[in-house]
Every structure is written in C-alpha cells, then in structure tokens.
Amino acid sequence: MTGNKLTLAGLAKLAGVSTSTASRALHNNPLIKAETRQRIQDLAKTHNFSLNAAASRLRSQKTNVIAVILNLDYETEQSIDDPFLLKVVGDINQAVNQQGYELLLSNSRMAGEDWYGYFVAGRRADGVIVVGQGKQQTQIERAFAAGTPLVAWGDPSSESDYPVVGSDNFRGGQLAATHLLEKGAGRILFLGDPDHAEIGERYRGCLGELEAAEACLELLPIDLTSESAYRAINLRLQSAGLNFDGVFACSDMVAFGAMKALKERYVSVPNDVRIVGFDNIAMAEVSYPSLTTIAQNTRMAAQSLVSKLLIQLEGDKACAEQLPIELICRQSS
Amino acid sequence: MTGNKLTLAGLAKLAGVSTSTASRALHNNPLIKAETRQRIQDLAKTHNFSLNAAASRLRSQKTNVIAVILNLDYETEQSIDDPFLLKVVGDINQAVNQQGYELLLSNSRMAGEDWYGYFVAGRRADGVIVVGQGKQQTQIERAFAAGTPLVAWGDPSSESDYPVVGSDNFRGGQLAATHLLEKGAGRILFLGDPDHAEIGERYRGCLGELEAAEACLELLPIDLTSESAYRAINLRLQSAGLNFDGVFACSDMVAFGAMKALKERYVSVPNDVRIVGFDNIAMAEVSYPSLTTIAQNTRMAAQSLVSKLLIQLEGDKACAEQLPIELICRQSS
DNA sequence: AAACCCATTGCAAACGTTTGCATAGAGTCT
C-alpha cells in the first residue's frame, strides 16, 4: 500500500528461503516441496506480492504477450467504424487470455516497418496476430521471413508463406449467389472492392454461381464503408434506374448503406430487391428488415488464430485454416 | 535476419563508442554531440537494431504502456457485442499511440483483484484506464488508493476519489426528454437499468424534464442488450397494448431492439412512437429509419482520458471531466 | 560400511538497459 515495493528477494527473506526457491515456488515448480510451495504462495498473496514482469521477461526471454496489429488501409479507413473488425479483436482478446497471454494492441503506424525488431527482438511480444491482410501483404511476409511468429486473419486460400486463418469466402460468395437466385433475383449487384483478397474470393464465388445459372452480375467497386455504398446506390438509381433485383454486399455495414438508399427511394426490401450481407454483425439481427447475411464464426477464428500462433512459439509450423461459414436467412431476402 | 540478435553493446562496438553513448544517442540525449547521435541512429537503422524493451523497462522503471481494462458485468455481458464500447477502446488506442504509449488490453478476469500489484508493481503498465464503471466501483477505488495512476470512463458526476471522464448524462437525459416532448410525445418509456451509474443519470435527467412538463415516464429496467429490449417491448405490447408514444433508450443497441419489435407489430416509427437512443454508433446513421440519438464524443473522451492519466504519471492530480453531448435528430423522431 | 541416489534447496551468473559520477580534452578567463 505504501511506496516501498516488495521484491522477490524480500519475499524470500520473509519466508526464510533463497530467491531461487521463492521463484520456483511461485511458478509451481515441482522441484520444490509441495508444502514449501504452498507456504510461499500464501505469503505472496498476503503481502500482495507480484513479480516484476520486466525483470522476468528480460531474464527468461519470454514475454507472454501477443501483439495484435490492426492492419488498416489508411486511405479508405475501413477503420474503427466497422463493428466487425472490433468484434474480431474482442474475440481474440478472450482467446488470448484463455491461454494465459496478454494482448498488446497495436496498429501499423505504431509498430513501424520492422515488426520483427519492434515486437520480437524488442521483447514486447512473443508473436503477432495481424488482423486484415489488406492489399499489401509484403510487409507481413517480410516480418514472417525475419522470423516473427505470426498468423493473419484474412483469406486462407491466398498464396502466402505465413499461415492465414479466415472464412471460406469463395463458398460464402456461392451461398449468397444461390440464395439470391432461389429468392428470385436474376440481376445482381456486387458491392465491394475485389482487389481486397477476401472480397475478391467472395466476388469470384458469387460470379461462378451466377454465370452457371446465366444470371447477370454487375460489379460496383466501392470502399468498405456504408457511406460509399449509400452513395453508390443512389448514383446508380439516378443514372440507370432500378434495373437490378438483388444485392450482394461485401460486408453488413455496406449492406446497410445500400438498404438505406433503397428504402429512401421507396424500393421495397425484399420485394423489389433482395439483399445479402457478410459478417453477421449484431445489427444484422436487430435491424428492420433484419439482414440476411453470411455469418463468420469470429470466436472460432480467434481461437484458431491464437492456437496456431502458440504452435509456432513451440517451434512448429502452422498451416492455413479455412473456417466454415453459414448463410443466415432473414427478412431482407 | 538470422537468429543472433544485436544488442546495444554490439551496436556500440560497431560504432566505436561505449554503450552509454549509444544509449544516449538513441534517446536523442543532447549530451551527445549531434553528429555522433545521427551516426549511431543511422547505424541502428541499417542494422535493424531495436532496444530490448524488457531490459529498458527493468532499468528505467518505466514501461510506456497503458493498460485498458474492460470492466464488464459478467452477468449481463454487455460485452463485446455493443459496438460502442469497442469504439471507445479504438479511440483510446489512437490517443494512446499519439502520446507514444502502447496499449495493453485487459479485462478484469485477467488482472485479478490487485490491479496495483499486477499492472504497476508488476511493471506491465504505468497506468490504467478503466472502461465501464459498472456497478461495483470498490475495486477501482481500491486500486486507486493503492497508488495506481488511474482514470475511468463513466459518469463524471458520481462521487469518487479517482477521476472520471464521461458525458454529461444528465443533460443528455434532459435533451432527449425535451426533444420527445417537442415531437409530440407525452407518454414515454425509459429503457435501461438506472442502477448503472451513467444510465441512472440519464434517467434522472429525463425524469426531471418530463415531470416539469407533466408528461409521464415509465421505467422498463432491462439489460444493456438489444435482445432484452426487443423482448421487453414485445411483452409490453402484448400485455398493455400501445399506450406510449415515445421511447428513450439508454443505448443505440437497445433502441434498435425496441424499434425492431415495434416495426414487426406495424407500429410506425416515428409516427406512432418516437425513439431516441444514446451513443450515436455508426449504425444510427445508416439504419432505416435512421436513429435520433444523443452523441457522445468518444474521440475527445479518449484524448481526455489519456491526458489525465499522463498528468498523474507526472505526479499531479487530475480531476473529473464532463464532456458535452449533442442531440442528433434523425428520422426516428 | 562404502557407494550411490533422490529430493530439496542455495549460489551466482546471466539477461540488456539506463544513469550518476568520473574523466579527458579544449577552450576561457585572470
């Protein structure tokens, strides 16, 4: 409670043992007699003792910290306004804690270019989880090549040296397409930028399915925000009128932007236009009409990301993983 | 690139100086000749050198890390599904980085009881930002009393030893009330649990205003989730029919839950019932009808939180701060 | 009884920085 902190040596003295014994006791090392261990642990608790993490990390070369990098495109700033990304971070946080690690939240701005140096060599974290492959994967590859234990959330089917965990975006595109067809749509708009790895897969999955059915798909390449979707749909209705009857949006936020534009012009959803989104954020269920969407299992993804990172910390290699997705049919289609 | 890490001593040798000089040079200490500083910094960059943060923290007793604790009620699990909280975290992250600090994301589960010991004495962070006062403020007070530099996001008007930053919730309640009155509502439902400090203020602000106008306010104490709002409204319509014409929801997510229930039963928003939310999350603008809400300035709040924490790190005392809020009128009212 | 093993514990050397103090050399003042 005062200012004078108790050190391990101090605790050891109180217990009448050496610092080595104290250290081992606190770590539950079976070398130490169970009784002694208990005694020292109790003593530590009574005195509110806690190890100095800095010293511990310095000596043991292990931080027990995992860094999460939000790899945002700063131009488009998908950023913090998309609840999905933050949901992912939240789930990762839980998974990380479950494994006894702590979570250092970073962005590419802070960490600079040399992730290996900053995080690993700099002993800030043992490994890195990158959220958002973005468009430039070279930096991730560089960090991985330099020896950074690393996993990325992104599109698992993309060719990359480092392990990627993500949803089966291609299949997601297919599901959305067949669903729209089933619901009677034949002229479909795709909202999203296929240059982005994950979105590209969704687009191709959708495209293949529609071509097979001889339905037509038109691409409206927009930023990953609801505003740009709103604008794009408005523009589209002005210039060409309502010549589509289905929309596949690359994210739920984008879908909501589109939906708003449609409803403001008295286009009925789902009667005139069916809409399918992607992500299944909390809002999708609670909006009106509620949004049909492709659900990504972020909780499972988070656990997989973390466990694949831990595998690397053990020295083994981890592989990519594709998580199943699921279409959730709601009122918008 | 290989495995053999470069140490400060190594770098110093390469530069032909002592480690002290190298250290000072990297920190831009003016004791060292500008020319030498530059030379060493360049050398460091070429060799991808980065300081060992663990060693540095051990020696300097300073971590340059700020811990953010998500203080969630685990019973109700407002949790990660409310985009607002995560938005706050995101904004704090930016503010923290701007000040050259890093962000350690924690929750009360991980840190245990003794925050002072874990974070400060344990040299994991220099200070703590608590997000969500929750209902039990005793733990926060204990940590603060133990000497933890600390700021909380919550209700600034509440009596507490530690500094609290938050919106003027009382005024927010007033604004919502007068707005609902102006829009013609006279029998208003309040959705939220006033036991929660911030929500209590909103309730009281609202109540005062309505009593003055001799309108009636009914309290529906629910959890902070859209689902419970949805259920509550449904129940209410079933049991008592539509005997209200305005809703003040304690959060936007709650508002959306209510709105969904209403629209499913063909109650028109805003014609039959006007709705006002709180938070101004991204969805509020993009929903249909878009949601009238009380906007909290999270970015400003984040900056204030961080700066008040830094003040404490300097050894000074910080005071509470109440941030202005703003009513944003949209289609739902 | 000597030799050995096992369970516990202690010694002391790292881990890689930062920083108070000492030092060396070059200029300045009297």
Added chain:
DNA sequence: AGACTCTATGCAAACGTTTGCAATGGGTTT
C-alpha cells in the same frame, strides 16, 4: 601559466528475475 568552465564520452553499478550447477542430507543398495 594556472585555475576554471564546458562539452563529449566512458565506467560501472544497479534494475529483479530465472536457471544451470553445486551442495546437503537422509535413505537405499551392494
């Protein structure tokens, strides 16, 4: 020329753990 001041650098002692190795002592084997 001696006494000083300044500027720029080096020395070495911490910071508080962890951990390989040695040591102690009681019990077991041959």
